Amino acid sequence: METKHLYFNTSIGVQKPESIRNKEQACPFCARDELTNIIAVDGPIILLKNKYPVLENAYQTVLIETDDCHGDLSSYSKEHLHRLIQFGIKHWLKMEQTGKYRSVLFFKNHGPLSGGSIAHPHMQIVGLHHLDYSVTAVPEMFAGIVMAEEKDGPRFTLSTRPRVGFYEFNIEMDDSCYQERFSEYLQVAVHYILNHFPFKTSSYNVFFYHLNGKIYAKVMPRFVTTPLYIGYGLPQVPSNLEWMAEELKRIYFS
Structure with a gap:
């Protein structure tokens, strides 16, 4: 029977740094000279292989949005906003076009209720080998x-x-x-x-979808x-x- 579940590797998960709630944690994305497995760079924007690939049967990358650890999508200049989203969409679709993956996820976590662990502004592009997200979209x-x-x-x-x-x-x-x-x-x-x-909120998610010749973004405020x-x-x-x-x-x- 075809699986409908993603499998999370807990032995890798416990190694991940957490800087959303733990303000004493050094930000790994601010130490730009120490970043490895870099795929592409456009000024302050960096795409690199995820150092903690917790999802099995997947290829995980991180898109660092800016060199400002306290920046946010809501306040980027128009120039940086367009540069960032174009960069993200380009590499998301490029990963799709390789044909290596059943589907490719492109999403953003922000805030303590978003499911993320690093406060520094970033997105993720994840190629899934065995799952197709469009089935439920x-x-x-x-x-x-x-x-x-x-x-x-x-x-x-x-x-x-x-x-x-x-x-x-x-x-x-x-x-x-x-x-x-x-x-x-x-x-x-x-x-x-x-x-x-x-209602007061400091968390949200952005999910991108590529379906039937259209690109969609769904933005969700996050609560319990x-x-x-x-x-x-x-x-x-x-x-x-x-x-x-x-x-x-x-x-x-x-």
Whole structure:
């Protein structure tokens, strides 16, 4: 029977440094002269092989976003934002095109509830040998209330059928070429979560998907996950989506 699970190597996992909660931990990404297995560099942006490959049957890489340990996607200059997202998408799709992997994940953790361990801004690109993430990526999870869109260009929505539940922001663009508004909408979603969200949060995830000729980014604020989703896989849809969509449009697009 085909497996549907990723296997986590705990003997490697216990060796990983943790600097999100442990502020005394030296940041491994700040010691740039000591980094090894570097794949590509673009100024302050570095892609390298993950030193702690905890996932079995996978090829794991880390994308260090900046040389500023306290930087964040929400506050990058437009120049650095576009440079970073273009770099990430380029190497993500390049890994896909090798044909070595069943599918390739591209994602970002930020904050103590995001599932990450290093505070320094980074993303991960992971090639999976035996699993295809697209099997569970249904079109309806990217549908929602439109908050901004360009003619024949990127589209920014708030999910009405969220994947996990409650509030999920979606950005989509055609995969034929990079469009700047895609990254700018992504930055708006992250900035709104960290600065204007109605519930205090310091954690979020960004997940990228390449499906049917489109590139999607799903941005999720992270809280303690609802037990109804953990126990039964039941996503919940909040009653104030229309209010939130209007509030975000008022702040960023009015």
